[in-house]
Amino acid sequence: MTAKNVHVKIDEMKTGSGLIKNLELSIGKVINDNYTEPMGPTPMPSLTALRDWDMKLLTKYKPFYMPDCDLCCLCTFGKCDLTAGKRGACGLDIATQSSRIVMLACAIGAACHTAHSRHLLHSLIEKYGRRYPLDVGGLNIKVEAPVSRLVTGIKPETLGDLDDILTYTEEQITQVLAVGHTGQEGNNLDFESKAMHVGMIDHVGMEVGDIAQISALGFPKADPEAPLVKLGIASVDRTKPVVMCIGHNVMPSVGIIDYAKEKKVDDKIEVVGLCCTAHDMTRYYTRARVVGPISWELRFIRAGLADVVVLDEQCIRTDVYDEASKVGSPVIAASEKNCMGFKNRTNDPADEIVSDLVSGKVKGVLILDPEKVGEVAVRVAQQVAPIRKRKNVLPSLEELTQIAKTCTQCKSCQRNCPQDYAIPAAMKAAAKGDITLLTDLYETCIGCGRCEEACPQKIMIHSLIIKAGEKSMECEDNLCRSGRGAVSDVEIRNVGSPIVLGEIPGIVAVVGCSNYPKGGKDVYDICREFASRRYIVVLSGCSAMSAGSYRNSEGKTLYEEFPGGFEAGGVMNVGSCVANSHIAGAAIKVANIFAKRSLRGNYEEIADYIHNRLGAVGLAWGAYSQKAASIGAGFWRLGVPVLVGPHGVKYRRMLLGRKEDPSNWEVFDARTGNKVNVGPAPEHLFNMAETKEECMVAIAKLCIRPNDTWKGRSIKLSHYVDLSKRYLGVMPNDLHLFVRTMADVPSTMKDEFVKILEANNWQETVIPDPTLLPRMVRKMKE
Amino acid sequence: MSCEPWQCAEIASTKKANPIQKPEIAVAMIKRAQRPLLIVGSNATERYMEGKQLIEYLIDFANASKVPVVATAHMVGEFIKRGYQPAAFMNAMEIGQRVVDPEWMGLDGKGHPDLVILVGLPYYVESLMLSGMKHFAPDQKTMTLDNLYHVHASWSFPNATLEEWAANLKVMTSKFNGGN
Numbered sequence: 022m023t024a025k026n027v028h029v030k031i032d033e034m035k036t037g038s039g040l041i042k043n044l045e046l047s048i049g050k051v052i053n054d055n056y057t058e059p060m061g062p063t064p065m066p067s068l069t070a071l072r073d074w075d076m077k078l079l080t081k082y083k084p085f086y087m088p089d090c091d092l093c094c095l096c097t098f099g100k101c102d103l104t105a106g107k108r109g110a111c112g113l114d115i116a117t118q119s120s121r122i123v124m125l126a127c128a129i130g131a132a133c134h135t136a137h138s139r140h141l142l143h144s145l146i147e148k149y150g151r152r153y154p155l156d157v158g159g160l161n162i163k164v165e166a167p168v169s170r171l172v173t174g175i176k177p178e179t180l181g182d183l184d185d186i187l188t189y190t191e192e193q194i195t196q197v198l199a200v201g202h203t204g205q206e207g208n209n210l211d212f213e214s215k216a217m218h219v220g221m222i223d224h225v226g227m228e229v230g231d232i233a234q235i236s237a238l239g240f241p242k243a244d245p246e247a248p249l250v251k252l253g254i255a256s257v258d259r260t261k262p263v264v265m266c267i268g269h270n271v272m273p274s275v276g277i278i279d280y281a282k283e284k285k286v287d288d289k290i291e292v293v294g295l296c297c298t299a300h301d302m303t304r305y306y307t308r309a310r311v312v313g314p315i316s317w318e319l320r321f322i323r324a325g326l327a328d329v330v331v332l333d334e335q336c337i338r339t340d341v342y343d344e345a346s347k348v349g350s351p352v353i354a355a356s357e358k359n360c361m362g363f364k365n366r367t368n369d370p371a372d373e374i375v376s377d378l379v380s381g382k383v384k385g386v387l388i389l390d391p392e393k394v395g396e397v398a399v400r401v402a403q404q405v406a407p408i409r410k411r412k413n414v415l416p417s418l419e420e421l422t423q424i425a426k427t428c429t430q431c432k433s434c435q436r437n438c439p440q441d442y443a444i445p446a447a448m449k450a451a452a453k454g455d456i457t458l459l460t461d462l463y464e465t466c467i468g469c470g471r472c473e474e475a476c477p478q479k480i481m482i483h484s485l486i487i488k489a490g491e492k493s494m495e496c497e498d499n500l501c502r503s504g505r506g507a508v509s510d511v512e513i514r515n516v517g518s519p520i521v522l523g524e525i526p527g528i529v530a531v532v533g534c535s536n537y538p539k540g541g542k543d544v545y546d547i548c549r550e551f552a553s554r555r556y557i558v559v560l561s562g563c564s565a566m567s568a569g570s571y572r573n574s575e576g577k578t579l580y581e582e583f584p585g586g587f588e589a590g591g592v593m594n595v596g597s598c599v600a601n602s603h604i605a606g607a608a609i610k611v612a613n614i615f616a617k618r619s620l621r622g623n624y625e626e627i628a629d630y631i632h633n634r635l636g637a638v639g640l641a642w643g644a645y646s647q648k649a650a651s652i653g654a655g656f657w658r659l660g661v662p663v664l665v666g667p668h669g670v671k672y673r674r675m676l677l678g679r680k681e682d683p684s685n686w687e688v689f690d691a692r693t694g695n696k697v698n699v700g701p702a703p704e705h706l707f708n709m710a711e712t713k714e715e716c717m718v719a720i721a722k723l724c725i726r727p728n729d730t731w732k733g734r735s736i737k738l739s740h741y742v743d744l745s746k747r748y749l750g751v752m753p754n755d756l757h758l759f760v761r762t763m764a765d766v767p768s769t770m771k772d773e774f775v776k777i778l779e780a781n782n783w784q785e786t787v788i789p790d791p792t793l794l795p796r797m798v799r800k801m802k803e
Numbered sequence: 804m805s806c807e808p809w810q811c812a813e814i815a816s817t818k819k820a821n822p823i824q825k826p827e828i829a830v831a832m833i834k835r836a837q838r839p840l841l842i843v844g845s846n847a848t849e850r851y852m853e854g855k856q857l858i859e860y861l862i863d864f865a866n867a868s869k870v871p872v873v874a875t876a877h878m879v880g881e882f883i884k885r886g887y888q889p890a891a892f893m894n895a896m897e898i899g900q901r902v903v904d905p906e907w908m909g910l911d912g913k914g915h916p917d918l919v920i921l922v923g924l925p926y927y928v929e930s931l932m933l934s935g936m937k938h939f940a941p942d943q944k945t946m947t948l949d950n951l952y953h954v955h956a957s958w959s960f961p962n963a964t965l966e967e968w969a970a971n972l973k974v975m976t977s978k979f980n981g982g983n
Contacts, residue, residue, distance in 0.1 A: 085899060085935060087899070089931065090816075091817045091818065091934075091938075092817070103938075104938065105818070105937060105938050105941035433811070436809055436810055436811050437810070437811050437812070441809075441926050475811070667927070667928050670932075671927065671931065675896045708894065708896055708897075709894075709895070711844060711924070712845045712877055719894070749877050749880050750877070750883055751880055751883065751892065754891075754892065
């Protein structure tokens with residue numbers, strides 16, 4: 022890197038001239054630049070440095086706003102009614118307000134990841150020192166931090182180097198948040214540009230966190246054969262005390278595992294995780310268990326399976342304390358961001374804290390020292406388990422029927438269910454002793470509990486659903502590939518050419534949360550479909566858990582059925598939320614390692630390369646969070662299209678191309694400077710798919726890129742047509758827009774294509790060397 | 804039933820849909836429209852009334868009224884399976900974006916729809932699409948044929964039972980020349 026802090030501390034030194042004691046010397050920065058790649062035009066970009074690039078994308082992919090609210094309530098001038106073109110007291114209209122909300126959501130997401138990374142880095146530097154070397158893949162990875170190199174121009178070598186990168190991200194997030202204040206930005210596209218900016222920053226922040234923990238905590242290092250770990254509620258050995266960790270920050274889990282190992286009780290307790298912290302604890306310790314995605318929180322707690330609940334940060338139900346209290350499970354909050362109103366016991370002796378929690382004197386504590394969390398959690402679990410005896414709040418089947426009879430069929434539950442599930446019908450059947458419909462709900466319910474909040478009869482509807490699904494729960498014993506982290510340089514070299522030329526039909530990154538419209542099986546089905554078609558399937562977060570929660574006809578999970586490499590037909594789990602940065606990193610590394618494009622501070626050129634050449638699509642089928650928004654925004658700026666499931670419409674804005682408008686699809690041919698119409702490739706930058714079936718087809722289409730060779734395009738079109746016939750029941754109606762020469766037409770579909778092309782007055786065009794950047798044109802036309 | 808949003812949290816609206824108290828009112832408005840358009844979503848095969856799927860009622864209605872249909876999600880194949888050819892199939896967001904574009908000349912290129920009717924999309928998706936239309940195409944008339952009150956539409960049926968819904972759709976179909 023280019024700058025380092027020098028800090029010299031001498032406790033005692035005898036010299037010829039005397040004794041030196043307690044000398045500390047700090048020199049701000051010294052130049053130590055062994056990063057020989059030339060610096061590109063935009064190292065550490067400011068809010069506006071990449072604005073022109075954003076505007077290119079936003080001209081091509083125009084926002085379609087769907088306001089969730091007619092009002093703005095953010096300042097005391099308001100509430101202001103912004104309906105249908107009215108402006109608020111500050112002058113903002115509804116389009117600008119909508120984009121402002123998008124930007125703020127992305128800023129919250131980026132702040133969340135970056136703050137998480139900051140905590141990790143701080144903890145790891147404290148434990149291992151600033152000079153601890155980074156190692157994310159040994160000799161297989163030379164480009165260790167592609168996103169950071171691209172955005173900041175820094176090549177980090179040590180944990181301390183990451184500090185400088187993180188400082189930059191923190192400044193940018195602050196700048197973006199400032200933009201959200203009343204009376205700042207006044208244009209929706211500028212808000213959109215800043216949303217993309219903070220999305221890009223988010224990927225830097227995530228990368229810092231994950232490469233720090235991979236390096237220091239010994240996580241799998243770009244290993245296609247990272248261990249298979251146990252997944253599912255039934256994989257937990259309930260004869261042992263169970264410590265359940267929820268959240269995203271692995272440090273408290275590390276404390277728990279280390280303590281259990283040190284005391285040689287690691288085989289006598291179960292350490293299980295829910296949401297992304299589960300991924301990271303299994304990267305650290307393969308005997309840990311992944312319970313499942315975020316939506317499994319209530320299931321696990323109400324079923325009485327947790328003897329102690331440890332909360333770190335992000336995506337934690339804020340009523341966990343109440344839920345855990347009902348089953349006698351003490352709660353330990355372990356993050357400054359999530360104190361839960363508990364008394365801070367960090368400095369109290371562990372014996373006292375354990376005694377208070379086991380006796381029930383207090384039901385929850387705040388402990389901000391991960392090592393102390395480890396000791397307290399393990400000891401409490403060991404002592405509480407025999408007292409609790411798996412106390413739960415689930416009714417018996419007989420009680421279930423009686424409770425269901427108290428339902429008045431008012432439909433409040435359904436009207437408050439985010440999925441609009443037919444809960445009243447299930448209750449009616451249950452009242453007659455038929456729990457089939459409740460059991461069906463177990464498979465698809467996202468576990469939010471809103472039905473119970475709405476019920477005027479105070480029926481614990483979700484508990485009834487859990488009880489009805491108990492048999493299914495007992496079968497949830499599956500496997501997840503432990504998060505492997507980055508994609509190695511060797512893998513990039515192997516697939517760079519077939520990806521860019523289109524012969525590997527695409528990369529499908531299935532990421533994000535579990536707000537699925539019809540349960541996690543859709544995720545499994547989508548992944549399996551595309552892996553079978555030899556797309557590269559990359560997973561992370563809750564989606565990676567859902568994908569591993571089902572088995573094929575031979576009883577194999579997805580991770581057993583397909584290889585774990587970044588290869589055609591591979592299904593790889595990068596890991597937790599912060600590991601999403603490796604997906605962006607892989608795309609960036611294709612441009613760098615395969616195409617030899619310079620990375621360093623060269624964002625626009627690399628994004629232009631990825632947008633026009635790399636057939637990658639992000640799918641966040643159950644995206645719910647602000648973090649998912651910022652991850653998506655980071656992909657948008659790289660020009661990678663993102664699809665969301667139907668709930669993603671609640672992000673209130675899509676970025677859509679108009680395929681029938683030829684001016685939308687012009688690129689420069691870098692060889693000649695000519696403008697060439699390349700068709701809608703990719704058609705959208707951010708869109709929603711309403712159903713799994715539609716999603717399947719949309720993914721195949723969104724993998725099409727202007728740079729595809731005729732062979733690659735032919736392969737991509739054959740998948741697009743085949744999936745459309747299978748899932749939509751029709752031939753696509755826009756094939757003529759994707760055929761450039763007759764060589765693009767799949768040979769087995771020639772007759773069908775010819776008819777379509779003739780009907781649409783199709784004309785042959787050229788396959789350009791595509792770019793949106795005039796400066797990339799080697800010979801500009803006069 | 805009530806004219807409150809079916810999903811209870813969808814209340815943040817200052818301009819609320821006019822309730823359609825009788826199906827004849829909806830028919831009159833559709834007949835008055837020069838270029839109506841019907842957008843049918845994925846719940847068309849998920850919702851049942853009197854043992855029949857919603858899509859079957861909608862095919863009857865579309866055949867009778869001659870209102871062109873845009874099928875979203877994977878509904879195109881479902882229509883074709885039942886012998887009905889929709890005018891177009893398109894992603895829900897794509898058709899929503901076109902509706903709010905005043906320069907869009909409709910499916911046939913002859914003019915922008917003057918009445919956009921939505922039915923059978925997931926409630927929250929339809930709600931947000933209607934919100935987009937309300938805000939960004941304020942002169943665009945919108946209607947929903949669902950049995951769930953949609954606050955952002957210009958006109959919406961109140962929340963109604965499945966039996967009432969089926970009856971409404973049948974009455975509407977019967978009021979067009981092509982109806983039985």
